[in-house]
Amino acid sequence: MKSLFVITTMSQLMLDILLHEHNENDVTVVTPYDNVANDMFNLGISCFPIKQKTMSISEQDRMFADEMLPGVMESYGNFLGTELPVWKVLSLDRLKFWFDYGAKSNLDFIRSFEYDYLYVSLDLDSPYPWNICPEDAHYIAVKTNPIRTAEFVLYSPRFEFDEIWVDSREDEEFLKKIRMKTAVRVREKEKTRIITRRQAESQERGKAELGFTNNLPVIGVMFDKRDEWQTRLFLSMNTDKNILLFPVDTRSGELAKDVLHEYKFFIQNDENVAYMCDEVIAFRWDDRYSPRKLSTFKIIDYGRMNMASLLAPEGIKVAE
Amino acid sequence: MKVTVFLGRIHHAIKLLPLVVKLSSAGYNIQFLVTSNSINIDPSTEYLHKYGISSFHHAHDYVMEHDLVGQAEAEATDLIMMGDLVPYNAPFWLASSLREAVYSLHGFSHYLDDNKPEIVIGLHENNFWVKMLFYLAKQRGMKTVSLMEGIILEREEEDLGKYSMGTDYTDVLFSWSDYDREFYADSSTIVPVGPPHLDEWISVIKRDEYGIARQNICMQYGINSAKKIVLFAPPRLDLYKGDTGRAIQALSNYCTSNGFEIVLKLHPFQGGVDQIKNSFPDLKVFSDDDASPFLFISDIVVTQTSTVSIEALCLGKQVVELDMDYIGIDQPLSRLGAARLIQGDDLSPIGELLSNPVGTEEFMKERLPLADGRSTDRIASYLQATKWIV
Numbered sequence: 001m002k003s004l005f006v007i008t009t010m011s012q013l014m015l016d017i018l019l020h021e022h023n024e025n026d027v028t029v030v031t032p033y034d035n036v037a038n039d040m041f042n043l044g045i046s047c048f049p050i051k052q053k054t055m056s057i058s059e060q061d062r063m064f065a066d067e068m069l070p071g072v073m074e075s076y077g078n079f080l081g082t083e084l085p086v087w088k089v090l091s092l093d094r095l096k097f098w099f100d101y102g103a104k105s106n107l108d109f110i111r112s113f114e115y116d117y118l119y120v121s122l123d124l125d126s127p128y129p130w131n132i133c134p135e136d137a138h139y140i141a142v143k144t145n146p147i148r149t150a151e152f153v154l155y156s157p158r159f160e161f162d163e164i165w166v167d168s169r170e171d172e173e174f175l176k177k178i179r180m181k182t183a184v185r186v187r188e189k190e191k192t193r194i195i196t197r198r199q200a201e202s203q204e205r206g207k208a209e210l211g212f213t214n215n216l217p218v219i220g221v222m223f224d225k226r227d228e229w230q231t232r233l234f235l236s237m238n239t240d241k242n243i244l245l246f247p248v249d250t251r252s253g254e255l256a257k258d259v260l261h262e263y264k265f266f267i268q269n270d271e272n273v274a275y276m277c278d279e280v281i282a283f284r285w286d287d288r289y290s291p292r293k294l295s296t297f298k299i300i301d302y303g304r305m306n307m308a309s310l311l312a313p314e315g316i317k318v319a320e
Numbered sequence: 321m322k323v324t325v326f327l328g329r330i331h332h333a334i335k336l337l338p339l340v341v342k343l344s345s346a347g348y349n350i351q352f353l354v355t356s357n358s359i360n361i362d363p364s365t366e367y368l369h370k371y372g373i374s375s376f377h378h379a380h381d382y383v384m385e386h387d388l389v390g391q392a393e394a395e396a397t398d399l400i401m402m403g404d405l406v407p408y409n410a411p412f413w414l415a416s417s418l419r420e421a422v423y424s425l426h427g428f429s430h431y432l433d434d435n436k437p438e439i440v441i442g443l444h445e446n447n448f449w450v451k452m453l454f455y456l457a458k459q460r461g462m463k464t465v466s467l468m469e470g471i472i473l474e475r476e477e478e479d480l481g482k483y484s485m486g487t488d489y490t491d492v493l494f495s496w497s498d499y500d501r502e503f504y505a506d507s508s509t510i511v512p513v514g515p516p517h518l519d520e521w522i523s524v525i526k527r528d529e530y531g532i533a534r535q536n537i538c539m540q541y542g543i544n545s546a547k548k549i550v551l552f553a554p555p556r557l558d559l560y561k562g563d564t565g566r567a568i569q570a571l572s573n574y575c576t577s578n579g580f581e582i583v584l585k586l587h588p589f590q591g592g593v594d595q596i597k598n599s600f601p602d603l604k605v606f607s608d609d610d611a612s613p614f615l616f617i618s619d620i621v622v623t624q625t626s627t628v629s630i631e632a633l634c635l636g637k638q639v640v641e642l643d644m645d646y647i648g649i650d651q652p653l654s655r656l657g658a659a660r661l662i663q664g665d666d667l668s669p670i671g672e673l674l675s676n677p678v679g680t681e682e683f684m685k686e687r688l689p690l691a692d693g694r695s696t697d698r699i700a701s702y703l704q705a706t707k708w709i710v
Contacts, residue, residue, distance in 0.1 A: 065481065072406055079399070089421050154393075155412075226356075258365075305383075
């Protein structure tokens with residue numbers, strides 16, 4: 001049997017499946033991206049890197065106009081209750097920035113392979129996994145990117161895969177929760193030890209060390225610039241608490257200092273002290289936030305705008 | 321008179337705020353409207369803060385207030401299911417853009433209904449949000465006003481039909497010159513006024529305050545004002561025609577050996593700025609959002625970008641179009657005698673232009689006669705004289 005892997009992003013799960021398939025079937029690996037080709041090379045896996053066709057800006061623009069002005073975008077009709085066509089809003093000032101001019105010829109090249117199984121990265125950030133459209137082969141998507149995102153949920157009814165592979169029971173549960181119709185298979189990763197943080201007994205001492213000697217609760221707020229609007233709302237409603245703001249990156253830290261100064265809070269760059277807080281708040285689910293493992297961690301999803309109750313794993317408290 | 325000014329990104333603020341200042345001082349009641357941009361990668365408050373704007377309306381507040389999140393999500397899901405597979409775009413951008421558009425439509429609708437501005441101003445209608453905002457404003461009988469983002473690229477009209485789509489829901493578009501009129505589908509909406517965002521800079525030059533202003537700005541940026549300043553302002557480097565590293569190095573070597581100060585001003589959306597700075601540690605590299613101060617202090621501007629070239633000419637600078645790799649310049653001003661084209665490795669025309677500047681008065685008189693520092697005055701006068709301003 002022949003297996004074709006079209007890899008746009010890599011993960012341990014994809015690597016495990018690829019190595020397993022190498023032992024079972026005749027495997028071909030293809031990638032349109034240099035960084036993935038380099039990763040493959042470093043892992044000693046041979047693959048076809050596809051070279052992007054060089055086009056002039058004028059050729060690119062004409063191609064975009066043919067495909068997207070309105071092209072396929074006409075099928076999206078008008079926004080509900082309006083006579084405003086979707087393409088007039090999205091094509092030129094959104095989709096043009098991320099249009100892949102090489103995808104047409106690259107997809108033709110990928111389709112020219114013969115295979116019984118097609119494995120692709122479950123990667124919403126690339127057009128390739130979604131547009132090969134195999135007619136006879138078994139079409140399998142392998143988790144390589146975060147799946148607990150609003151865009152994943154919104155786009156999931158369009159999935160045409162025969163199977164999706166994930167690496168945890170939690171992911172399997174999540175896909176059930178969003179009513180994924182595709183069959184889901186789990187290849188669990190090795191269990192790793194998790195060091196739990198100190199909490200209760202050192203919390204009071206920690207608060208005093210941070211200078212909070214009043215009896216008001218200390219609330220840690222994960223500050224992500226994406227949620228500046230939500231943070232502002234939260235701070236305006238919680239002026240009677242001690243607030244420790246944890247910026248999630250440097251730019252968010254700068255933004256907090258610049259634009260939130262009408263509220264009282266302390267910036268704390270070390271997320272390790274979050275255990276001292278009576279409660280740690282975030283406004284969205286993001287698996288990069290380290291205090292998410294604390295029992296005091298809670299998501300407040302104003303207006304359900306960040307779909308937290310859907311995206312957060314079991315056990316995470318979500319308020320709306 | 322209530323006027324809403326939509327500030328979607330920092331360049332909207334840079335281009336629109338000179339007009340806002342003028343309209344405020346003329347007694348208009350200005351409200352700022354913002355929203356979360358794209359995945360809020362650049363929060364509006366970052367640039368509002370830079371310009372001292374602390375009071376604004378956020379479209380999401382109206383979505384929340386009217387409890388429309390569930391409805392918006394349902395509409396976005398329906399839209400995603402409605403169309404055909406988009407073959408050459410990542411699905412993330414279709415999903416996130418549809419979601420963002422639906423939120424914006426609901427937020428803008430309720431903002432307009434609750435606040436009832438008479439005039440809505442946006443930078444340009446081909447913008448994602450401004451298209452929606454102007455559509456909604458027109459439906460409500462409000463007047464819509466836009467400016468030009470940059471100069472018209474004839475190639476873009478030919479290949480994309482870009483400008484023909486730029487006035488679907490615009491009542492008045494204030495253009496930089498009469499020349500721009502022919503590119504728009506409805507030329508009756510075009511009113512030439514000059515480039516409003518350069519008014520203050522042009523006025524400083526006209527008031528004979530250039531020397532001291534230049535010195536102050538140079539001091540602020542750590543640039544040696546005693547030397548002739550060569551500004552290299554390329555487009556985003558992935559769009560640069562040729563080998564950027566070679567061009568930067570060659571310009572740096574040429575300027576250093578001839579006693580000129582070389583300044584590299586990167587495009588505001590340029591990524592990897594730190595890496596570029598590390599690659600050229602001796603070079604003064606800036607990636608500020610507004611190019612105007614850098615154009616203002618320079619003696620010569622080296623670029624491939626038509627808008628930068630025209631802005632430089634408006635400020636009386638010499639312009640070089642750099643094509644070291646013989647790839648060609650889009651809509652070259654050198655063909656019209658307003659810039660010098662350099663092809664290949666010989667950069668000596670830079671020194672020649674600095675010693676013997678070429679007169680560009682004829683070109684300016686014909687192509688940009690209104691670049692005189694009074695563009696915002698013209699807009700304010702037009703609005704005051706128009707019947708729909710009561």
